[in-house]
Structure formats: structure tokens, C-alpha cells
Amino acid sequence: MIMGLNAHLSPTDKSLEFDRDFRIRHYAGDVVYSVVGFIDKNKDTLFQDFKRLLYNSSNPVLKGMWPEGKLSITEVTKRPLTAATLFKNSMISLVENLACKEPYYVRCIKPNDVKSPLLFEQERCRHQVEYLGLLENVRVRRAGFAYRQTYPRFLQRYKMISEFTWPNHDLPSDKDAVKRLMQGCGFDHDVAYGKTKVFIRTPRTLFSLEDQRAEMVQRIVLFLQKVWRGTIARMRYRRMKAALTILRAYRRYKVKSYIRDVNKRFKNVKSMKDYGRRLKWPTPPKVLRKFEESLRSIYNRWWAWTLIKGLSPEEALQVRAKVASLEALKGQRADLGLQRAWEGNYLKRDSPDTAPSFTLVSSELQRKDKFMRVLFSCNVRKINRFHKAEDRAVLITDRHLYKMDPLKQYKPMKSIPLYNVTGVSVSPGKDQLVVFHTKDSRDLIVCLQGMVPANESRIGELVGTLLSHFKRRRAEKGLRRASCNDSPCAPHAGSSITAEH
Incomplete structure (x- = not known):
């Protein structure tokens, strides 16, 4: 046995601590042991009768080494468990515990001896796999x-x-x-x-x-x-x-x-004096904004038709002329004379002393040119091509534009067919400058004057009457704006309404 033990001991290994460590070579590898605390770990407990025997010795040294022996046999009756008994009981308990379980055997392979997680020693692992019997186990399982x-x-x-x-x-x-x-x-x-x-x-x-x-x-x-x-x-x-x-x-x-x-608010508009003009419209949702605009337009047309249908033919004609004037000159002139009644033929009212002469001349012109009615007449101040101003009168019928001399009993000085008039330009100021454009480029430039009452604005009436007349004859096809040339009567820009026919 000593010879077998010597074969597994390494007394000349210099890596072991002298007089403390020794190594035993097992089949699975070398194991290093230390003698420090070796006796304490393997110490066994002595029986009480043996301690009592040594305490009763006549040798005082032995008696002093075992003071526990002074207890009598009646005081200590139970024998202590020895190390072998404790080991046996522990093994019995382990076997009983394993017997009531389903065992799963786990083989742990140690990859290296320095406890590093990143180091793998192939020879070390192969040695453990070989001595743990894993290869043989695999062969058995595969069989x-x-x-x-x-x-x-x-x-x-x-x-x-x-x-x-x-x-x-x-x-x-x-x-x-x-x-x-x-x-x-x-x-x-x-x-x-x-x-x-x-x-x-x-x-x-x-x-x-x-x-x-x-x-x-x-x-x-x-x-x-x-x-x-x-x-x-x-x-x-x-x-x-x-x-x-x-x-x-x-x-x-x-x-x-x-x-x-809307139906509730405008239900009785026919019986209202203003036909619901002062009613407040409800706020529409976003999806009905265009519908609300169309509905307002329909209402405005109905309201206008309701007002116009009760007018006489002369009043309806005057309303159409005012609408035409508003459409053409809105924003161009401050006063268009929309609040007053439009008479059209003002020479009889402005010059009552010479009214009989004007009536006689207009009757003669009606017989000669066969016009139906007088559209507009007024005293004017005419500017010629030499920028010389002279007092004249203008008579506009449904066929001709006449320039007359009031000092010679309204003798016609010039007659321009209306189909030769290509446009009318007016100034935006208070001077009431009017330019009649003709096809032969011999434009007639006048300033309206001699009004009663004074400073009465008649530009809007003149423009609206002409536009309404051309619309009735279906001769007007468009409107355009131009500039009026500088003149002694109107040294600033103006607006132009062109009637194409």
C-alpha cells in the first residue's frame, strides 16, 4: 500500500509549500491538499467513560488534561456520535433523498485553472471529458x-x-x-x-x-x-x-x-317693409359657405326684382341706368348722383329763358333725324384743339350727339352719329370733364357746367344713360378703363368707358 501511495505522491514538486502541501495524482487529475487544520477537520469525539478513566489516574498531569472526566456516570449517560457515525447518517439521508427524486446528472467541465471566462484550454477539457466517461456514455446512447x-x-x-x-x-x-x-x-x-x-x-x-x-x-x-x-x-x-x-x-x-x-328668419320677408333687408344672416358651417354665397345672391336678385317689378317703365329705365353707372364708375368717383332722380334733359331746367328756342330746335331735329327720345342734354364748356374754352350745349339722343351754340338759339354746330362714338372718358375730380371718342379720332372734349343747383354731379347719369342705351340695343360687348389726357379743365388722370358696337 505504501508502494502504491508513493507512486501517486510528488515529494520533489517545487510548486508546493514546504512542510504544508502535498499532491495526489487521481485518475481524473492531480489534487493538492494542505495539512493546515487537517487534524481539527478529522478529529473524533472520545467516549465519556474513557475521559473518566484518565481523570481518575494517579498521574496529576493526565488528570489535569481531562477535566471532563470528573462528571459521574449518572450525570452523563448518552454516548456522543463519532465522526464515522455522522458520516454514515449523512450518506443514508442523501440516498433517501435521491431515491424519492428523478435524478439528472450534470457533468461540469472546467475550461481553465485560472477561473477566467475567456480562456479555453483544449487539453484540459479533453482530459476531463475522457475521465468523466462522457465519450463512453455517448457511445452507449448512440448504440x-x-x-x-x-x-x-x-x-x-x-x-x-x-x-x-x-x-x-x-x-x-x-x-x-x-x-x-x-x-x-x-x-x-x-x-x-x-x-x-x-x-x-x-x-x-x-x-x-x-x-x-x-x-x-x-x-x-x-x-x-x-x-x-x-x-x-x-x-x-x-x-x-x-x-x-x-x-x-x-x-x-x-x-x-x-x-x-334661415327658413325661420326669412319666412315672412314678403310682408316686411324692407323685404328682410335688415335681417341678419346666420353663420353657416364651413361646408355651406359657397351655398350661403349663392343663397345670398338669390335673395339679392329676388329683393331687387321685388323692388323693380312695382316701378313704372320710366323708373325701371332710370334704375337700369344707375346700375350701369355704378358698375362702370364704382370706386372711380365719389359722387355719382344716385340719390336723386335723373331727368336726362336738363337744358330746359337750367336755362328757362332760352327753353322755347331749345324746344323748337329739338323738335326740328326730331323731325329731321327721326330720333325717339332725348337721352341727355346739358350746358357745357367746350375745349378745342387749341385749348380754347367756349360755352356750348350738348344734346344726346338715341341716334345722334349734337353740339349746339346757346348764344345762337341752340343752333346745331356738329352732329355725330352714336354708332361713331367709340368710348367716353371722364375725370375722377369735381370738374366733370367728359371726352367723347369717335372713329375719326376727332374727339369732343367738354366740361359739364351751368347746373341748377350748382355743382350737381351729372357724370354718373351721363355714363349710365349711354351704357343703358347701348345695352338695350345689344350693342355693348365690353368695358375697358383708360386714361384721360391732361387738359386745362382737368389736369389729372381719369377713367374711360368704351362702348363697342
Whole structure:
């Protein structure tokens, strides 16, 4: 035994601490032991009768070494447990504990001796694998069945591989489902079926099952993602549809409320004095803003028609002329004379002393030129091409424009057919400058004067009357604005209304 022990001891190893450490070479590797505390760790307890014997010795040294022996036999009756008994009891308890459990043996491989997580010593690991018997265990396992598992757990892991077991099978038992799965995969020759477990012989079959499972898991994950995204999209669509339904109902309610409010406010406008002109329109919703503009336009047309239908033909003609004047000169002149009645023929009223002469001349011109009515007449101050001013009178009928001399009993000095008049330019100031443009470019430039009352604005009436006349004859096709040339009577820019016919 000593010779065998010497073969496993290394007394000449310089890496050991002198007089403290020693190493024993086991089959699995070398183990270093230390003698420090070795006796205390392996010390056993002496019986009480042995301590009493040494205490009763006649040698005072021995008696002093065992003071525990002075206790009588009646005081200490129980023997203490020895180290061997304690070890035996511990082993019995361990075996009983293991017997009531299902053991799983785990082999721990130590990668290196310096306890580093990044260091792998191949020779060290190979040595441990060899002496732990792992290679032999693998050979034994491969000689039989390398994998064994219960049917429920096997189905839970691999049931997505076969269409007969996914998602749940309708076979009589899990064993039949596993058989159907393995037959479908073509591994029936490499499998054995027990009462509660399935046994697979080669790892190649298990690896193939794992590969198929990994592929199917990826498809299942994609399918679940698709289903979930579709569910989220449908939920979002339902919420949007519900919101649109609520919004549509709310808009319908706002539209109906607005129409009811308008109908309630304008229900009795025919019996009102101003035909509802002073009524306040309700605020429309955004969706009805254009409709509200159209509705206001319809109401304004109805209101204007209601006012015009009760007028006489002369009053209606005057209203049309005022409208034409407002459309042409709005924003160009401050006073258009819209608040007063338009008479048209002002020479009789402005010059009552010479009214008989004017009446006689106008009658003669009517007989000669056969015009129907007088559109406008007024005293003017005429500016010739030499910028010389002279007092004249202007008579405009539905056929001609006459320039007359009031000092010679309104003798006609010039007659211009209205179809030769291409446009009328007026100034924006208070001077009431008017330029009649003709086809032969021999424009007639005059300033209206001699009004009664003084400073009465007649530019708007002149322009509106001419425009209304051309509209009635359907000769006017457009309006354009131009500039009036500087003159002694109007040294500033003006506006031009062109009637094309």
C-alpha cells in the first residue's frame, strides 16, 4: 500500500509549500491538499467513560488534561456520535433523498485553472471529458436511442410540422398523432414507440425535425404578424368609419340646423317693409359657405326684382341706368348722383329763358333725324384743339350727339352719329370733364357746367344713360378703363368707358 501511495505522491514538486502541501495524482487529475487544520477537520469525539478513566489516574498531569472526566456516570449517560457515525447518517439521508427524486446528472467541465471566462484550454477539457466517461456514455446512447420524450411534450414541440397535428389533432391519442407526424416526415424507420414515450435512434432525425420546426416557426410568426396587423388595420378602419359616420351625421345636423334657421328668419320677408333687408344672416358651417354665397345672391336678385317689378317703365329705365353707372364708375368717383332722380334733359331746367328756342330746335331735329327720345342734354364748356374754352350745349339722343351754340338759339354746330362714338372718358375730380371718342379720332372734349343747383354731379347719369342705351340695343360687348389726357379743365388722370358696337 505504501508502494502504491508513493507512486501517486510528488515529494520533489517545487510548486508546493514546504512542510504544508502535498499532491495526489487521481485518475481524473492531480489534487493538492494542505495539512493546515487537517487534524481539527478529522478529529473524533472520545467516549465519556474513557475521559473518566484518565481523570481518575494517579498521574496529576493526565488528570489535569481531562477535566471532563470528573462528571459521574449518572450525570452523563448518552454516548456522543463519532465522526464515522455522522458520516454514515449523512450518506443514508442523501440516498433517501435521491431515491424519492428523478435524478439528472450534470457533468461540469472546467475550461481553465485560472477561473477566467475567456480562456479555453483544449487539453484540459479533453482530459476531463475522457475521465468523466462522457465519450463512453455517448457511445452507449448512440448504440440505443439517442432521444426519448413523452408524447404530449413531443407533440407540443413538433406538431406544427404536420398538417394532421396542427394546430390540434383529432386522432384517438397523442401516440397516434406522433406516429402520423413521423410517418408524414418519413422517419418512421428510425423511431420506436413506447407506452408513454417516443424513442429516436439517430441524432440526424432529431436535427432534421429541428430544422423543419425552425422553418415552420418562422412561417407561423409571419402568419401571426399578418393576422395581428390585419386586426389592427381593421380596428383602425372601424374607428375611422365610426368617426366618419359621426362627422357625417354632425355635418347633416349642422346643415339642417342652418337651413331651418334661415327658413325661420326669412319666412315672412314678403310682408316686411324692407323685404328682410335688415335681417341678419346666420353663420353657416364651413361646408355651406359657397351655398350661403349663392343663397345670398338669390335673395339679392329676388329683393331687387321685388323692388323693380312695382316701378313704372320710366323708373325701371332710370334704375337700369344707375346700375350701369355704378358698375362702370364704382370706386372711380365719389359722387355719382344716385340719390336723386335723373331727368336726362336738363337744358330746359337750367336755362328757362332760352327753353322755347331749345324746344323748337329739338323738335326740328326730331323731325329731321327721326330720333325717339332725348337721352341727355346739358350746358357745357367746350375745349378745342387749341385749348380754347367756349360755352356750348350738348344734346344726346338715341341716334345722334349734337353740339349746339346757346348764344345762337341752340343752333346745331356738329352732329355725330352714336354708332361713331367709340368710348367716353371722364375725370375722377369735381370738374366733370367728359371726352367723347369717335372713329375719326376727332374727339369732343367738354366740361359739364351751368347746373341748377350748382355743382350737381351729372357724370354718373351721363355714363349710365349711354351704357343703358347701348345695352338695350345689344350693342355693348365690353368695358375697358383708360386714361384721360391732361387738359386745362382737368389736369389729372381719369377713367374711360368704351362702348363697342
